[in-house]
Amino acid sequence: MDFSQEVFLTKLAPTSPYPFLISIERAEGVYLFSPNGKKYLDMISGISVSNVGHRHPKVVEAIKNQVDKHLHVMVYGEYIQAPANLLAEKLSQLLPAQLNCSYFVNSGTEANEAALKLAKRVTGRTQIVSCRKSYHGSTHGSLSISGNEIKKRTFRPLLPDVTFIDFNVEEDLRLITDRTACVIMETIQGDAGVRVPSKNYLQAVRNRCDETGALLIFDEIQCGMGRTGKLFAFEHFNVVPDILTIAKAFGGGLPIGAFISSYDKMQLLAANPMLGHITTFGGNPVCCASALAVLNVIEDEKLLGTVEAKGRLIESLIQHPKIKEVRRIGLMFAFDFDSAERVNRIVECAKQRGVICYWFLSHPHSFRIAPPLTITEDEIRLACSVILTAIENS
Ligand code: PMP
Numbered sequence: 356m357d358f359s360q361e362v363f364l365t366k367l368a369p370t371s372p373y374p375f376l377i378s379i380e381r382a383e384g385v386y387l388f389s390p391n392g393k394k395y396l397d398m399i400s401g402i403s404v405s406n407v408g409h410r411h412p413k414v415v416e417a418i419k420n421q422v423d424k425h426l427h428v429m430v431y432g433e434y435i436q437a438p439a440n441l442l443a444e445k446l447s448q449l450l451p452a453q454l455n456c457s458y459f460v461n462s463g464t465e466a467n468e469a470a471l472k473l474a475k476r477v478t479g480r481t482q483i484v485s486c487r488k489s490y491h492g493s494t495h496g497s498l499s500i501s502g503n504e505i506k507k508r509t510f511r512p513l514l515p516d517v518t519f520i521d522f523n524v525e526e527d528l529r530l531i532t533d534r535t536a537c538v539i540m541e542t543i544q545g546d547a548g549v550r551v552p553s554k555n556y557l558q559a560v561r562n563r564c565d566e567t568g569a570l571l572i573f574d575e576i577q578c579g580m581g582r583t584g585k586l587f588a589f590e591h592f593n594v595v596p597d598i599l600t601i602a603k604a605f606g607g608g609l610p611i612g613a614f615i616s617s618y619d620k621m622q623l624l625a626a627n628p629m630l631g632h633i634t635t636f637g638g639n640p641v642c643c644a645s646a647l648a649v650l651n652v653i654e655d656e657k658l659l660g661t662v663e664a665k666g667r668l669i670e671s672l673i674q675h676p677k678i679k680e681v682r683r684i685g686l687m688f689a690f691d692f693d694s695a696e697r698v699n700r701i702v703e704c705a706k707q708r709g710v711i712c713y714w715f716l717s718h719p720h721s722f723r724i725a726p727p728l729t730i731t732e733d734e735i736r737l738a739c740s741v742i743l744t745a746i747e748n749s
Pocket of ligand 1: 462463464465467490491492493541545546574575576577578602603
């Protein structure tokens, strides 16, 4: 019953007709273990979540310590609790001065929803500018600002007053005006197949926002937390957003997100209307304890300094004439092939041989690699040889 495929397929609501359908009983480091003894090397980190590996001992220890003290005691924003305090303090030390105030939520999409509300509240404006091909989440607001029309069509009406621009195209920035509440973009577009903008572009976005008074929101839900070799991807570009959203790897395997801005802006959430943004579980103490441990592990193990060399090693090992293009920053990869069918065959073949790769939501003829940042050179060599064989056989 525990791992019954029938229960999974009939009693749990699906997200697609083609679930991955492997059973996982245990996970450790870069490995996932099936109840039948099969082991998988996880080259996608549960989609950019397990950046410090699965069940990092320091993360598990922090969770256990907190479980022994207290779980949920009150909704967000009322009681003083050590885990949220310590996490907020740590983030403000790690981030530029204007990002000194955090609001903890439960997921990525929720962080983006709240960031949009904050931008409207701060500016008194309604227009939102977002990018084509972006992915910001699945709830109504985040779906409204995501670029994939096929995913949106059925759910209209969505948010009004959203304008789309092409990512990394400077001419489109003229569509940001003094009516614009905010511009939201992924610093690195993830589900569009790893799109890295030019330095000039992000600086031009920042300038245009400053000229028009629009707030700049960077969604680093996928590309943050060390994935690109910097703790936050915007550090590569010398550009600081007005609001930063994070989630996924932030919690080290527990659900937590955050939107982070300046103290002054955040104060507005408490007035006109009071309680204008509230959440029951935001700042959950166990999740906050886990997130703080993740930040400490990234720092103590000096993981950021290892990311680029590991990324280069993977890039040098996975070379094959069938690969049309590789896009990479740090340990975030897209490999393009000639068709989605070939990508499916490669992903399936790698899975059979014990290595997990995956595709992208909005770019099905690419496959994705985003391993835990803790992966070793030996593990990289092993995974890459399996992936090469999968490419060769597909
Ligand atoms: N933004 C980006 C860039 C993402 O990659 C994702 C998740 N793939 C989200 C937002 C939504 O996060 P969540 O699934 O936690 O709601």
